[in-house]
Amino acid sequence: MDIQEAVGEAKQLDEKYDLFITINESAEGNFPIAVKDNICTKGLRTTAGSKILHNYVPVFDATVVEKLKRSGAAVLGKTCMDEFGFGTFSVNCAYKVPKNPVDPSRSCGGSSGGSAGYVAASKYARFAIGQSTGGSITCPAAFCGVVGITPTYGLVSRYGLIDYANSLDKIGVLAKTVSDAAKGLSIISGHDSRDSTSSNVPAKDYAKLQEAKLRIGVPKEYFEGVDPKIAERVWRSIKSLESGGMKYEEVSLPHTKYAIPSYYIIALSEASTNLAKYCGMRYGLSSDPSGKSFNEYFSQVRSQGFGQEAKRRVVLGTYARMAGYRDQYYLKALKVRALIIEDFKRAFGEVDVLAAPSMPVIAPKFSEIEKLTPLQHYMSDVLTVAPNLAGIPHLSVPCGKVEGMPVGVQLLADHFKEEKAFAAGFGVENG
Amino acid sequence: MVEPKIGLEVHVQLNTSTKLFCPCPLAGLAAAEPNSLTCPTCLGHPGSKPVLNRMAVEKGIRIALALGCALQESMYFSRKTYFYPDMSKNFQITQYEIPLGKDGGLEITDAQGRKKTIRITRIHIEEDPAKLVHAGGHLESATHVLADYNRSGVPLCEIVTAPDFQTPKETRVFLQKLRSILDYIGVFDVGAAIKADANVSIDGGSRVEIKNVTGFVEVEKALADEIMRQKWLADDGKPVERETRAWVAEKRTTLPLRKKESEEDYGYIFEPDLTRINLAVALVNKAAKGMPELPHQKFERYRREYGINSELAASIVTDLDVALLFEQLVRSQPKLAASWINILKKTLYFNGLELRQTKLSVDTFSKLLELVGKGRVTSRGGELMLRELVLDASRFDELAAKYSKSEIDIGKLAEEVLKDNKKAVADYKTGSRKALQFLVGELVKKSGGRVDARSASKELEKELG
Ligand SMILES: [Zn+2]
Numbered sequence: 001m002d003i004q005e006a007v008g009e010a011k012q013l014d015e016k017y018d019l020f021i022t023i024n025e026s027a028e029g030n031f032p033i034a035v036k037d038n039i040c041t042k043g044l045r046t047t048a049g050s051k052i053l054h055n056y057v058p059v060f061d062a063t064v065v066e067k068l069k070r071s072g073a074a075v076l077g078k079t080c081m082d083e084f085g086f087g088t089f090s091v092n093c094a095y096k097v098p099k100n101p102v103d104p105s106r107s108c109g110g111s112s113g114g115s116a117g118y119v120a121a122s123k124y125a126r127f128a129i130g131q132s133t134g135g136s137i138t139c140p141a142a143f144c145g146v147v148g149i150t151p152t153y154g155l156v157s158r159y160g161l162i163d164y165a166n167s168l169d170k171i172g173v174l175a176k177t178v179s180d181a182a183k184g185l186s187i188i189s190g191h192d193s194r195d196s197t198s199s200n201v202p203a204k205d206y207a208k209l210q211e212a213k214l215r216i217g218v219p220k221e222y223f224e225g226v227d228p229k230i231a232e233r234v235w236r237s238i239k240s241l242e243s244g245g246m247k248y249e250e251v252s253l254p255h256t257k258y259a260i261p262s263y264y265i266i267a268l269s270e271a272s273t274n275l276a277k278y279c280g281m282r283y284g285l286s287s288d289p290s291g292k293s294f295n296e297y298f299s300q301v302r303s304q305g306f307g308q309e310a311k312r313r314v315v316l317g318t319y320a321r322m323a324g325y326r327d328q329y330y331l332k333a334l335k336v337r338a339l340i341i342e343d344f345k346r347a348f349g350e351v352d353v354l355a356a357p358s359m360p361v362i363a364p365k366f367s368e369i370e371k372l373t374p375l376q377h378y379m380s381d382v383l384t385v386a387p388n389l390a391g392i393p394h395l396s397v398p399c400g401k402v403e404g405m406p407v408g409v410q411l412l413a414d415h416f417k418e419e420k421a422f423a424a425g426f427g428v429e430n431g
Numbered sequence: 432m433v434e435p436k437i438g439l440e441v442h443v444q445l446n447t448s449t450k451l452f453c454p455c456p457l458a459g460l461a462a463a464e465p466n467s468l469t470c471p472t473c474l475g476h477p478g479s480k481p482v483l484n485r486m487a488v489e490k491g492i493r494i495a496l497a498l499g500c501a502l503q504e505s506m507y508f509s510r511k512t513y514f515y516p517d518m519s520k521n522f523q524i525t526q527y528e529i530p531l532g533k534d535g536g537l538e539i540t541d542a543q544g545r546k547k548t549i550r551i552t553r554i555h556i557e558e559d560p561a562k563l564v565h566a567g568g569h570l571e572s573a574t575h576v577l578a579d580y581n582r583s584g585v586p587l588c589e590i591v592t593a594p595d596f597q598t599p600k601e602t603r604v605f606l607q608k609l610r611s612i613l614d615y616i617g618v619f620d621v622g623a624a625i626k627a628d629a630n631v632s633i634d635g636g637s638r639v640e641i642k643n644v645t646g647f648v649e650v651e652k653a654l655a656d657e658i659m660r661q662k663w664l665a666d667d668g669k670p671v672e673r674e675t676r677a678w679v680a681e682k683r684t685t686l687p688l689r690k691k692e693s694e695e696d697y698g699y700i701f702e703p704d705l706t707r708i709n710l711a712v713a714l715v716n717k718a719a720k721g722m723p724e725l726p727h728q729k730f731e732r733y734r735r736e737y738g739i740n741s742e743l744a745a746s747i748v749t750d751l752d753v754a755l756l757f758e759q760l761v762r763s764q765p766k767l768a769a770s771w772i773n774i775l776k777k778t779l780y781f782n783g784l785e786l787r788q789t790k791l792s793v794d795t796f797s798k799l800l801e802l803v804g805k806g807r808v809t810s811r812g813g814e815l816m817l818r819e820l821v822l823d824a825s826r827f828d829e830l831a832a833k834y835s836k837s838e839i840d841i842g843k844l845a846e847e848v849l850k851d852n853k854k855a856v857a858d859y860k861t862g863s864r865k866a867l868q869f870l871v872g873e874l875v876k877k878s879g880g881r882v883d884a885r886s887a888s889k890e891l892e893k894e895l896g
Binding site for chain 1: 471474475476477478479480481482483510512514515516519520521522578696698699700701703704705706
């Protein structure tokens with residue numbers, strides 16, 4: 001494949017759908033890859049979608065980028081995203097808002113919107129690199145009609161990932177097919193001594209997909225408040241798995257309703273400390289410090305550099321960890337997280353894979369997103385935050401369309417049982 | 432008056448070979464070009480991650496064990512978030528609700544010679560921030576500030592005591608003893624300074640914190656000054672305010688830093704980039720294995736095995752180098768070792784030196800004791816040799832020749848002494864023992880210490896017939 005052709009295509013797609021923050025004209029390699037802009041690429045500008053890093057050029061490659069380059073990938077560009085991953089629709093971006101290639105009046109989903117849109121539209125790309133904290137792979141995968149794998153926390157090194165919430169952040173893959181997703185994950189997974197949370201579980205070759213007779217669980221809580229037409233599509237996939245010889249049963253994950261508050265408290269508490277380092281002193285956006293105390297200067301740069309949603313999340317996260325609030329919010333949320341993990345562990349004692357809708361709605365129109373309050377915005381993550389809190393692998397696979405827009409089914413498996421999610425996803429794809 | 436209540440927060444730099452969370456080296460840090468010993472992690476670059484230095488944990492465990500602290504089952508780190516230009520991430524990775532060790536103690540002897548235990552509340556490990564240089568003078572007069580991140584990420588161990596000290600002097604005794612223990616267990620370069628924050632209250636009044644005092648002499652001075660200030664306020668009927676003050680060493684006084692209506696709020700969260708570290712039996716055992724005999728254990732052993740008096744034993748064990756020298760000498764020179772170590776300590780003290788600053792080797796010191804033991808050099812001569820050896824150990828052969836008994840003609844010296852002291856000779860002849868003692872002293876003096884009193888007396892009696 002001529003990489004320059006792929007670069008040319010990326011530029012065209014970018015003009016049409018606003019998918020990239022930076023395009024790498026001098027990309028070299030055997031196959032094209034787009035990388036979410038919160039993953040460091042040596043010598044190639046990396047902004048995490050934020051103005052505060054508008055001129056930041058990393059001095060090292062993230063481990064996943066190193067691994068991809070070693071496997072022959074050409075990094076074509078860095079894709080659009082919500083600033084630092086703060087959003088569900090890729091509209092909280094300091095640069096461009098990516099448009100859904102299926103219907104450009106609609107969102108790609110977020111926060112890995114650019115990567116999903118690119119995979120959906122490109123005829124060259126087999127997969128792209130995304131990253132999820134609370135659903136940022138599953139959501140855009142479902143909205144753009146591509147496959148998205150969010151691996152077990154610790155399976156893929158976070159070294160070189162610009163942190164949103166370190167205990168939740170996972171790098172994963174958006175792909176054309178389940179098989180492409182598995183191949184992509186095989187390339188980027190494996191232990192890394194530079195990330196202390198990286199797991200020692202030996203890497204597997206997920207591309208060697210195995211058909212398996214799995215027990216499927218259907219969590220009833222994941223169908224509450226879901227668009228009935230979407231629920232119907234998801235049920236059809238579950239039935240097709242059944243006709244393929246898999247058994248399904250209804251299960252309950254009773255703490256699901258606490259997932260959203262627990263997720264936002266933990267994620268924003270961590271995020272508010274992660275964003276502290278951006279203060280115009282060592283790199284990134286800077287301004288004239290003369291006549292100002294360091295506090296005034298830091299505030300000025302941060303006021304200019306952070307978008308509205310980043311500011312909101314820093315303020316919320318800071319409150320949640322302050323004395324007087326810390327016990328009832330931050331520490332409580334950690335306890336709830338443990339209960340949510342227990343829910344999944346109990347369910348995986350009975351079944352191999354859980355199947356549920358990826359998103360409660362189809363990709364919304366930008367005009368609809370504008371009307372959402374921040375709380376409604378946060379609530380749209382209702383189906384994705386629990387698996388992210390638990391750090392379990394989850395795969396979103398397209399399962400038909402509603403009103404012409406793609407719908408996704410998510411397949412959840414126990415920690416480090418990615419192969420089971422892939423096997424079920426393969427069944428859905430061929431069903 | 433109620434005795435002052437004093438507590439300390441001691442910061443010790445651990446002598447690991449690399450920083451706490453990155454591979455940047457610590458060797459040559461003091462002399463390195465600013466910002467030359469840095470990497471993305473200690474500069475807080477986006478995407479960088481901390482990786483815990485296991486050696487620092489092991490050294491921390493040794494401190495906890497040496498101070499009798501209870502180790503926690505697991506180790507966690509936390510983020511302490513505040514904005515300051517010396518902070519590369521604007522949060523410090525430290526330990527908060529679950530410190531490495533808790534509830535230990537260290538015994539000291541107070542001014543009345545009574546033993547008392549200073550409780551250790553907690554010890555934890557944390558990273559040092561960068562160094563700020565106020566260009567153009569002091570904090571107030573500086574035109575700008577330069578930040579050197581070479582120090583950023585240097586491993587520190589914080590040791591917090593209960594407010595168990597009653598006098599500033601006790602803090603010095605404590606810090607000296609602590610320093611000696613840290614040296615013994617190999618976690619700290621004695622050349623590095625011990626830094627401390629001290630808190631003090633008198634008569635049950637408000638607690639004042641004194642920040643960032645370097646060295647135990649300064650800690651004692653700062654506390655004495657602060658107690659004086661609080662007493663003056665009390666004498667004037669003014670309240671002592673709860674506040675944080677800075678010790679300005681050159682002005683020998685504390686200055687207000689900030690009023691403290693309430694605790695600062697650092698919004699601690701668990702450090703999510705570092706997983707829970709299981710302080711498994713294996714790790715603790717490994718650290719315990721590296722634990723040498725501690726000062727108080729050596730003290731007991733010296734008393735038991737060598738029958739040394741407690742004052743001398745205590746003096747020897749304070750300094751690890753001296754203790755190790757003693758242990759080597761005592762094998763070959765069991766009779767002389769203790770008394771000569773005592774002479775060495777006095778000689779060092781007189782010269783304001785520490786043993787490690789001299790080039791005096793075990794070998795040289797054994798040779799000296801051999802000369803004395805075999806009577807080739809007098810005790811006095813040996814002492815004089817030692818005075819010069821601590822300054823320049825390479826002169827051993829030259830000094831040995833100079834002070835050797837065989838190099839002098841004792842008979843000739845005795846004749847001269849008798850000639851010069853006719854009156855004493857006459858007194859001796861009338862039976863005065865005192866006169867002989869005087870003449871012996873003169874002869875020893877004249878020989879420059881090369882002749883001891885016994886030989887001198889023998890020679891003189893021979894000459895006097
Ligand atoms: Zn470093």
